[in-house]
Amino acid sequence: MLELPSSISKHGATLFWDRSALEVAFELIGFEFCVDGVGGIIVETEAYCPDDPASHSYGGQTRRNAVMFGPPGHAYVYRSYGLHWCLNFVCQRGSAVLLRALEPRCGLDRMFERRKITSSRQLCSGPGRLCQALAIDESYNGASLMNDRIFLGPPAGNVPVASGTRIGVSKAVDKLWRFGFAGSPYLSKRFVQPSA
Numbered sequence: 001m002l003e004l005p006s007s008i009s010k011h012g013a014t015l016f017w018d019r020s021a022l023e024v025a026f027e028l029i030g031f032e033f034c035v036d037g038v039g040g041i042i043v044e045t046e047a048y049c050p051d052d053p054a055s056h057s058y059g060g061q062t063r064r065n066a067v068m069f070g071p072p073g074h075a076y077v078y079r080s081y082g083l084h085w086c087l088n089f090v091c092q093r094g095s096a097v098l099l100r101a102l103e104p105r106c107g108l109d110r111m112f113e114r115r116k117i118t119s120s121r122q123l124c125s126g127p128g129r130l131c132q133a134l135a136i137d138e139s140y141n142g143a144s145l146m147n148d149r150i151f152l153g154p155p156a157g158n159v160p161v162a163s164g165t166r167i168g169v170s171k172a173v174d175k176l177w178r179f180g181f182a183g184s185p186y187l188s189k190r191f192v193q194p195s196a
Contacts, residue, residue, distance in 0.1 A: 013146055017072035021047040021095035026163075026179050028089070028097060030155030035134045038107030039151070040124065042099060043181035044188055046166045050094030052175070061094075067142045068096050077131075077141040084128025087136050089145060100167070100178070101125045103186040104133065126188040162191040 017024065025047035033039045052058060056065040056078070067076040068090055076088040076096050088096035102124035104111055111123045111133040124130040131137070145152060160182035165173060167189055180187050 014071075014073055017089065017091055017145070019091055021049050021091040021097050022177060024089065024091045025097040025177065026161060028099075029161045029179050029181050030159030032105070032151065032153040032155075033099070033102065034106050034151040035136060035140075036107075036149050037151075038110050038134050040102040040105035041155075041181070042101075043103050043184040043186050044099075044101035045179050046098040046100055047177040047179075048088070048096050048098065052172055052177075068094055070142070073145050075136075075140045075143045075145060077136060077138055079138070080128060085131035085137050086127040087131055087134075087140070098127060099130055100127050101180070101184075101186055101188045102130055102133075103181070103184060110135075121185055125186055164191045 025045040028042050028045050031042045033042050048056070050058065056068060061069045064078065065076070067074055068088075070090065072090050072092065074090045076090050078086055078088075080086050087099045089099070090096050104120055104123045108120070108123075112118065114135060115123055115129065115133050117123070122129065123133050143150070162180050162182040163176045164178050164180075165176060166178045178191075180191055182191070
């Protein structure tokens with residue numbers, strides 16, 4: 001169940017998601033995210049908007065991206081390069097936030113079993129690894145983020161957020177639409193500090 005920060009709780013869960021993906025991607029850093037009791041702290045996200053050439057929604061609605069054009073507050077799950085599942089949270093029409101990395105906190109035994117590794121830093125550092133660790137697949141595509149299997153809770157305090165260019169895109173590569181928990185060792189890729 002989604003627990004909203006007190007500053008926005010009066011607007012309700014739907015309005016939390018029914019905003020720019022940039023706002024939501026920034027604010028999700030530090031949230032706790034669990035699926036069936038397995039998960040951790042969101043430490044990295046990327047925003048995708050309908051006027052963004054790197055977004056799946058850029059060319060309009062298709063069978064594959066239909067969830068992005070549906071109601072906000074739902075999961076958009078797709079397979080990347082035919083190999084890995086990727087989880088997105090749908091925001092305003094045609095926009096979504098890609099979850100790139102978590103700091104693993106809950107259900108570590110199940111994550112290690114699913115990922116077949118021993119390094120906690122590698123459990124959820126990347127969208128494909130995250131989905132494998134949390135057992136997220138196409139069955140979650142279109143699922144409400146407010147169902148009983150999903151928990152989202154806000155951070156306890158202020159979170160230092162870094163921003164940088166997105167990873168693995170060939171279009172709109174200059175947009176600083178990747179956000180992360182500054183200094184976290186669980187990021188999929190470090191944020192480059194601007195030169196003085």
